Amino acid sequence: MHIQEELSQRxxxxxxxxxxxxILARIAGLFTARGYNIDSLTVADITQDHGVSRITIVTNxxxxxxxxxxxxxxxxxxxxxxxxxxxxxPFVERELALVKVAGTGEDRIEALRLADVxxxxxxxxxxxxxxxxxxxxxxxxxxxxxxxRQIGLVEVGRTGVVGLIRGKDxx
Amino acid sequence: xxEKSGADILVQCLVDLGVEVVFGYPGGAVLPIYDALYNxxxxxxxxxxxxxxxxxxxxxxxxxxxxPGVVLVTSGPGATNAVTGITDxxxxxxxxxxxxxQVPTQLIGTDAFQEADTIGITRHxxxxxxxxxxxxxxxxVVHEAFHIATTGxxxxxxxxxxxxxxxxxxxxxxxxxxxxxSYHPQTKADAAGIDAAVxxxxxxxxxxxxxxxxxxxxxxxxxxxxxxxxxxTGAPVTSTLMGLGAFPASSDQWLGMLGMHGTYEANxxxxxxxxxxxxxxxxxxxxxxxxxxxxxxxxxxHIDIDRSSINKIxxxxxxxxxxxxxxxxxxxxxxxxxxHQKVDLTEWWSRIAGWRARKSLDYAENGVEIMPQRAxxxxxxxxxxxxKDVIITTEVGxxxxxxxxxxxxxxxxxxxxxxxxxxxxxxxxAAIGAQMGNPDSLCICIAGDAxxxxxxxxxxTASQYRLPVKLFILNNEYMGMVRQWQExxxxxxxSNSYSDSLPDFVKLGEAYGWTGIxxxxxxxxxxxxxxxxxxxxxxxxxxxxxxxxNCFPMIPSGAAHTDMLLDPSQVEGVxxxxxxxxx
Ligand SMILES: Cc1ncc(C[n+]2csc(CCOP(=O)(O)OP(=O)(O)O)c2C)c(N)n1
Ligand SMILES: [Mg+2]
Numbered sequence: 001m002h003i004q005e006e007l008s009q010r011x012x013x014x015x016x017x018x019x020x021x022x023i024l025a026r027i028a029g030l031f032t033a034r035g036y037n038i039d040s041l042t043v044a045d046i047t048q049d050h051g052v053s054r055i056t057i058v059t060n061x062x063x064x065x066x067x068x069x070x071x072x073x074x075x076x077x078x079x080x081x082x083x084x085x086x087x088x089x090p091f092v093e094r095e096l097a098l099v100k101v102a103g104t105g106e107d108r109i110e111a112l113r114l115a116d117v118x119x120x121x122x123x124x125x126x127x128x129x130x131x132x133x134x135x136x137x138x139x140x141x142x143x144x145x146x147x148x149r150q151i152g153l154v155e156v157g158r159t160g161v162v163g164l165i166r167g168k169d170x171x
Numbered sequence: 172x173x174e175k176s177g178a179d180i181l182v183q184c185l186v187d188l189g190v191e192v193v194f195g196y197p198g199g200a201v202l203p204i205y206d207a208l209y210n211x212x213x214x215x216x217x218x219x220x221x222x223x224x225x226x227x228x229x230x231x232x233x234x235x236x237x238x239p240g241v242v243l244v245t246s247g248p249g250a251t252n253a254v255t256g257i258t259d260x261x262x263x264x265x266x267x268x269x270x271x272x273q274v275p276t277q278l279i280g281t282d283a284f285q286e287a288d289t290i291g292i293t294r295h296x297x298x299x300x301x302x303x304x305x306x307x308x309x310x311x312v313v314h315e316a317f318h319i320a321t322t323g324x325x326x327x328x329x330x331x332x333x334x335x336x337x338x339x340x341x342x343x344x345x346x347x348x349x350x351x352x353s354y355h356p357q358t359k360a361d362a363a364g365i366d367a368a369v370x371x372x373x374x375x376x377x378x379x380x381x382x383x384x385x386x387x388x389x390x391x392x393x394x395x396x397x398x399x400x401x402x403x404t405g406a407p408v409t410s411t412l413m414g415l416g417a418f419p420a421s422s423d424q425w426l427g428m429l430g431m432h433g434t435y436e437a438n439x440x441x442x443x444x445x446x447x448x449x450x451x452x453x454x455x456x457x458x459x460x461x462x463x464x465x466x467x468x469x470x471x472x473h474i475d476i477d478r479s480s481i482n483k484i485x486x487x488x489x490x491x492x493x494x495x496x497x498x499x500x501x502x503x504x505x506x507x508x509x510x511h512q513k514v515d516l517t518e519w520w521s522r523i524a525g526w527r528a529r530k531s532l533d534y535a536e537n538g539v540e541i542m543p544q545r546a547x548x549x550x551x552x553x554x555x556x557x558x559k560d561v562i563i564t565t566e567v568g569x570x571x572x573x574x575x576x577x578x579x580x581x582x583x584x585x586x587x588x589x590x591x592x593x594x595x596x597x598x599x600x601a602a603i604g605a606q607m608g609n610p611d612s613l614c615i616c617i618a619g620d621a622x623x624x625x626x627x628x629x630x631x632t633a634s635q636y637r638l639p640v641k642l643f644i645l646n647n648e649y650m651g652m653v654r655q656w657q658e659x660x661x662x663x664x665x666s667n668s669y670s671d672s673l674p675d676f677v678k679l680g681e682a683y684g685w686t687g688i689x690x691x692x693x694x695x696x697x698x699x700x701x702x703x704x705x706x707x708x709x710x711x712x713x714x715x716x717x718x719x720x721n722c723f724p725m726i727p728s729g730a731a732h733t734d735m736l737l738d739p740s741q742v743e744g745v746x747x748x749x750x751x752x753x754x
Binding site for chain 1: 352
């Protein structure tokens with residue numbers, strides 16, 4: 001017997017939650033307990049009184065599972081609202097990465113040239129290395145990191161995705 | 172404002188919330204609370220023998236009274252011992268508040284004596300949980316905990332209170348109920364769903380009402396409305412294990428339980444229905460059998476207070492997120508307003524009569540051994556004859572399924588069983604809890620020889636509080652349900668399913684001051700049951716039943732409703748790996 005996998009889709013979920021002890025564990029634990037995937041998760045408080053945080057989760061799964069994830073998240077007592085940005089019309093998503101590249105001579109120049117194409121900023125440099133700061137969609141960063149790998153990638157730090165719906169209204 | 176200690180604040184909250192009974196067990200980290208409960212005039216503390224027992228007693232109390240069950244245990248092992256019961260309450264949506272002691276705040280995280288991460292451990296087996304770090308927050312939290320446990324889809328809530336928070340003082344005034352702004356269970360249905368449901372019901376030719384524990388949770392009013400809707404539509408009614416009693420088993424419209432050990436007529440009617448109205452049930456795998464063959468030609472309406480239950484397993488045509496009672500009320504009102512009349516269901520009922528004629532619950536008797544089904548049937552008629560209010564709890568296994576099949580329930584809150592988690596060790600303490608909440612009722616636990624040993628220590632609790640519970644053990648000297656699966660799947664290799672070294676249950680009961688009765692064979696059955704019912708105090712009955720009986724009908728896991736096994740001759744003894752891999 002072999003275990004079969006289902007086709008999955010990527011969804012970006014945006015949650016507002018009460019900023020209280022254990023909330024992140026509650027959410028992360030729900031994903032592990034029910035076997036859902038987390039591609040990335042970001043969290044920070046977003047109100048003046050520090051009462052509410054926004055959590056952005058990139059997940060993937062078959063449509064039915066995505067619906068379940070949303071319903072299960074919504075059921076948690078401290079969760080105010082869950083929005084499926086992917087389903088909810090146009091939205092902006094961004095991720096920030098710091099990308100360290102080492103090399104000399106032609107490699108070094110090529111790295112700078114590519115960084116320029118991707119609008120990455122140099123935030124640290126030595127004679128043999130750069131750290132680039134790049135923001136964009138996950139795809140864009142993947143591409144940039146992929147190119148840097150061929151030149152001399154040392155290490156990468158990524159924030160994970162944050163997103164908001166387009167237009168004047170709050171979701 | 173006068174100051175109170177955390178322990179006194181807690182006890183005051185319990186009084187204000189109407190708590191009459193607490194099931195608990197003391198220890199270092201809850202001593203201040205125990206002192207505050209010392210000789211308390213209104214709160215009765217029931218001292219259990221094991222914390223798991225306390226949780227199941229609280230469940231039994233809650234399920235039989237409709238009030239939340241309250242548990243009090245110490246930190247570390249006290250809390251971890253409670254975890255099974257907490258999980259059980261989550262799976263079966265039982266309102267329960269568990270107060271756990273915790274090491275003082277300054278010691279949290281230091282591996283202090285009897286420290287356990289109770290909040291971490293119970294995070295995913297509670298509806299919500301709290302660590303209270305200040306006595307000033309305690310009252311608010313306790314009131315919210317009870318609100319969350321009892322509203323929406325009920326469930327267990329843990330409140331973890333460090334010892335220094337129990338001792339420190341804070342100004343106390345009875346708090347306003349402050350609930351998380353994010354907590355707003357939907358209890359009233361959207362009009363569109365009700366409208367669609369009414370029209371579909373009015374047009375259905377082969378409708379069936381598939382009901383579950385949500386009807387019980389919604390309260391007796393919901394059970395009454397269910398009966399009214401059944402009368403208005405003339406539709407047949409089936410139920411999950413958890414929903415038994417919401418609809419009277421004595422009604423002509425009752426098909427019996429559905430699912431893995433459901434009746435032939437219930438499962439075939441589900442399979443052939445053109446409309447399934449699911450009322451407070453959740454399409455559990457024990458109910459649906461093979462999903463692609465579940466009620467394949469039907470449209471489906473699902474009433475559930477928990478949105479996450481909808482489309483979780485089975486996609487439905489109409490979703491009604493609401494309290495069952497409120498939704499049924501709306502459906503009935505609109506049905507009447509539109510002046511709908513009963514559809515002629517004669518043909519549907521005649522097909523059902525055909526399935527009923529298979530008499531799927533029948534069993535053969537040999538006159539030598541007591542058939543377990545017979546023991547249940549006799550227990551049913553004997554208890555009915557007493558005219559008393561009867562509450563039945565069960566352990567987990569074959570005896571549980573036989574009880575569900577052969578004991579008739581005509582009212583809600585009289586049938587207490589561990590459905591979702593299937594916890595052996597639930598039934599006996601649940602009967603004790605039910606008896607605490609219903610002193611005048613006849614509370615009987617129908618147990619198996621193996622399950623009953625999981626919380627047998629609670630014999631002492633019943634003795635101490637003079638609770639006249641009856642413990643009726645169907646002793647087949649096997650973990651019968653395990654043996655049955657081994658016959659189905661593993662060519663009868665009985666790996667560790669024989670109940671070796673059983674105690675003498677009669678003597679064991681007597682050692683605790685109970686009356687012990689042994690029923691050896693068919694000739695003693697009636698008299699033994701009668702003696703049990705006529706004895707005032709607690710009674711343990713060792714009813715020796717046929718050792719090798721199996722529970723039928725049965726839908727093997729992964730099979731369709733139409734592939735029911737009706738008797739042992741249909742058992743092949745081997746199974747595909749795919750079927751074996753299912754639970
Ligand atoms: C705590 C726990 N452990 C294991 C199981 C698995 N299990 C289900 S039924 C059963 C056997 C129960 O035997 P008994 O109580 O004698 O009941 P019978 O089936 O013989 O009526 C077992 C081991 C369980 N449900 N719960
Ligand atoms: Mg047994």
